[in-house]
Amino acid sequence: MIIGLLTALGAMMCLAVSQNKHARTMFARPLPQLVRRVLQSLGGLLLLVSAWAGAQSYGVGIGLTAFCAWVCLAAWMVALILSWRQR
Amino acid sequence: MDDDDQVKGQEETFHGGFRQSMAWLHTWAGLVLSLLLYFVFITGSFGYFNTEITHWMQPEMPHLQAELNVAEQSQAALDHLQRVAPDASRYLVRFPSERANGAIRVFANLKTPDAKGARNLNQLIDPDTGSPIEARSTGGGNALYRMHYALHYIPYQAAVYTVGVATLFMLLAIFTGIVTHKKILADFFTLRVGKGQRSWLDAHNMSSVLALPFMLMITYSGLVFYTFQYSPGVAVLSLGAEQETFRTLNRYLYPRIENPQATGDAAQMVPVAGPLETAQALWPDARLRFLQINHPGDAAATLSIGRWPEGIARRGEILYFDAVSGELHERMPAQPPSSVFASATMSLHEGHFADYYLRWLYFLSGLLGAAMIATGSLLWAKKRRNQYRGRPPRSIRFVERANLGTIVGLPLGCAAYFWANRLLPVGLDERAAWELHCLFVVWALSFMHAGARELRCAWREQVGLLAGLFMALPLLNALTTDVHLGVTLGQGDWVRAGFDLSALVFGVALLFVRRRLPAPEPRSQPIIAMDSLPSPKIGG
Amino acid sequence: MGRRDGANVATSYRWQVAARCLLALVGGVLWVSACGAVISLSLARLGWMSMPEGVHIMTLASFIGWCALGMWIFYAPSLRRVTGLLLGSGGALCILLVVLHTA
Numbered sequence A: 001m002i003i004g005l006l007t008a009l010g011a012m013m014c015l016a017v018s019q020n021k022h023a024r025t026m027f028a029r030p031l032p033q034l035v036r037r038v039l040q041s042l043g044g045l046l047l048l049v050s051a052w053a054g055a056q057s058y059g060v061g062i063g064l065t066a067f068c069a070w071v072c073l074a075a076w077m078v079a080l081i082l083s084w085r086q087r
Numbered sequence B: 001m002d003d004d005d006q007v008k009g010q011e012e013t014f015h016g017g018f019r020q021s022m023a024w025l026h027t028w029a030g031l032v033l034s035l036l037l038y039f040v041f042i043t044g045s046f047g048y049f050n051t052e053i054t055h056w057m058q059p060e061m062p063h064l065q066a067e068l069n070v071a072e073q074s075q076a077a078l079d080h081l082q083r084v085a086p087d088a089s090r091y092l093v094r095f096p097s098e099r100a101n102g103a104i105r106v107f108a109n110l111k112t113p114d115a116k117g118a119r120n121l122n123q124l125i126d127p128d129t130g131s132p133i134e135a136r137s138t139g140g141g142n143a144l145y146r147m148h149y150a151l152h153y154i155p156y157q158a159a160v161y162t163v164g165v166a167t168l169f170m171l172l173a174i175f176t177g178i179v180t181h182k183k184i185l186a187d188f189f190t191l192r193v194g195k196g197q198r199s200w201l202d203a204h205n206m207s208s209v210l211a212l213p214f215m216l217m218i219t220y221s222g223l224v225f226y227t228f229q230y231s232p233g234v235a236v237l238s239l240g241a242e243q244e245t246f247r248t249l250n251r252y253l254y255p256r257i258e259n260p261q262a263t264g265d266a267a268q269m270v271p272v273a274g275p276l277e278t279a280q281a282l283w284p285d286a287r288l289r290f291l292q293i294n295h296p297g298d299a300a301a302t303l304s305i306g307r308w309p310e311g312i313a314r315r316g317e318i319l320y321f322d323a324v325s326g327e328l329h330e331r332m333p334a335q336p337p338s339s340v341f342a343s344a345t346m347s348l349h350e351g352h353f354a355d356y357y358l359r360w361l362y363f364l365s366g367l368l369g370a371a372m373i374a375t376g377s378l379l380w381a382k383k384r385r386n387q388y389r390g391r392p393p394r395s396i397r398f399v400e401r402a403n404l405g406t407i408v409g410l411p412l413g414c415a416a417y418f419w420a421n422r423l424l425p426v427g428l429d430e431r432a433a434w435e436l437h438c439l440f441v442v443w444a445l446s447f448m449h450a451g452a453r454e455l456r457c458a459w460r461e462q463v464g465l466l467a468g469l470f471m472a473l474p475l476l477n478a479l480t481t482d483v484h485l486g487v488t489l490g491q492g493d494w495v496r497a498g499f500d501l502s503a504l505v506f507g508v509a510l511l512f513v514r515r516r517l518p519a520p521e522p523r524s525q526p527i528i529a530m531d532s533l534p535s536p537k538i539g540g
Numbered sequence C: 001m002g003r004r005d006g007a008n009v010a011t012s013y014r015w016q017v018a019a020r021c022l023l024a025l026v027g028g029v030l031w032v033s034a035c036g037a038v039i040s041l042s043l044a045r046l047g048w049m050s051m052p053e054g055v056h057i058m059t060l061a062s063f064i065g066w067c068a069l070g071m072w073i074f075y076a077p078s079l080r081r082v083t084g085l086l087l088g089s090g091g092a093l094c095i096l097l098v099v100l101h102t103a
Helices: A002-017 A020-027 A033-058 A060-087 B018-032 B032-048 B051-059 B071-084 B139-149 B154-181 B199-207 B212-224 B233-239 B243-255 B273-282 B339-349 B356-387 B395-409 B409-423 B431-453 B455-480 B485-491 B495-515 C006-047 C053-076 C077-102
Strands: B088-094 B104-111 B122-123 B288-294 B300-305 B319-322
Touching: A002 A033, A002 A060, A002 B356, A020 A060, A033 A060, A033 B104, A033 B212, A033 B233, A060 B212, A060 B319, A060 B356, B018 B032, B018 B104, B018 C053, B032 B051, B032 B139, B032 B154, B032 B356, B032 B395, B032 B409, B032 B495, B051 B139, B051 B495, B071 B088, B071 B104, B071 B243, B071 B273, B122 C077, B154 C053, B199 B212, B199 B356, B199 B409, B212 B356, B212 C053, B233 B243, B233 C006, B233 C053, B243 B339, B273 B288, B273 B455, B273 B495, B319 C077, B339 B395, B356 B395, B395 B409, B395 B431, B395 B455, B409 B431, B409 B455, B431 B455, B455 B495, B485 B495, B485 C006, C006 C053, C006 C077
Parallel strands: none
Antiparallel strands: B088 B104, B088 B288, B104 B122, B288 B300, B300 B319
């Protein structure tokens, strides 16, 4: 259960820093194209893992519901971290 | 919604681009009933914890941890019912859910009203002793939950249709919001703090985009609950407008086994242990939900046993027995595919399947919905305020005040509801109704206060009061009851302790919000409220 | 907001908004209902779906349909065109309904 949230958080982190403007916030410079691609794929993969973890612990119907909630919560956390870094 | 799209001339709305006209529609479809929708979201979010709130609001209720021995306990409950309500047309025994306290609810439809004129009997009994538990009368969490679709003080049908129209507008606002938002993916994680209007827009976008699946689901499924009331057109035009048509339609979509009429001949009923054994053999791991006897003591008596639903299903299976012979009747008929879909949608809305982890996520998503509406409404006022130098028109000032009176006023009312539960005399007549009166009186006072005070002052004062009321709730609980944190934590009564602790956390969080609110303007300067409301941290 | 002066523009704008609201609220609901009824009746005629089931599905879809129609009503630049198309297609749907009910 907690795995689902953590993987969603990881996925959101990867997807966020693969965007140039957020990479600038986190690392003060944009990442190279290759690293961005890798991060994007990793983020997508982690999202799949998170959805799979949801389906594993709750069954498909409830699992996907849980997955949506995890992604929402994780994205909020990432956005708050980014806006906190920005200050 | 994008703020650049709004500022162009009104009259161009219908001759401008797609995005511009959709932004217009988003603004107005959203704004018109936004305050009602905020009410629906806040009370509905509380509804996810209805059982827990009720448990907190009835401090007399013991913290029961009895093991369920269904056969023994249901026979004891039925014996109790036969003793206190011998002349009844229906007995219902409801077993506690995993969330609820261990008490068993017994219910009887009386054939003749009792001394107080009541047509039914509704008690909670202690499964260990079999005797009824007396607890204070309260609306509990269910009163809050019920208000999110049935409102209060107005007739049920009128309320349901009002909420329905608001829900339809919200669905329209969501769709137009999606097509208007220029950079959903690019702005996915963007929350710029301390940038005035821009920050409010970010907060509005974040609360809606990130929770978009939830928003779409909760809004659409809200309409599905009253499918044929809200959209009778298709059925009327293809099947006719008679009441009977709708009844037949509903029976087809949600088939159930009809109970036979009473014969009037007395008969001896079998003990429930036999049917319960059959049920447990058919559902080895199931948790039972209820046991019901129709026409007890009659030759046509039926016994039905229901289980909690599995997975995302909304209704658990029910077994029907002949209560005289103990024979199992036919099983429940299957639903057609369209109603399986509708049931699943409604089940997602209610979230009965959710464990505490998911339940909190539901609750937070609900609050996010409220935040989306609140930020949208604040954004509307702020954007228009920025377009006027000097004194803005009355409509804008009204929306600003109404925003405060609702966004903070309604939670103030809810806090007052909890306070009233502890402070009103236990023996008061119509006590449950008075608790709700307190909610609405405090809400109305908040409106008046918002209208009377300088706006920034009013914001600070109301948020401060709200923080204080929530933080003091555990203290009030300790002063007025013996189920305060010191006791509940020791007992492992996590439901009551959780309520107190959550109130404390909310209070502290609100205190932080209050610290970030701007200081009131000195008297001599013109009042430019809203302009420097704090940039949001968590959506509102 | 719109500072282009002239009361005419403001008045005609108000009429535009009022007319479109009316069209969306009344016309939109009726049109979606008629469309749903025609589809569910046709599906039942073709034997693809039972009548109550078709009605249920079309009713469930009508909420989305109404939103889509409402968005178009507020988007389409010419009010006359919106009214014409809505009335024209609505009339055709009504004729179809009568045909499906009687034939």
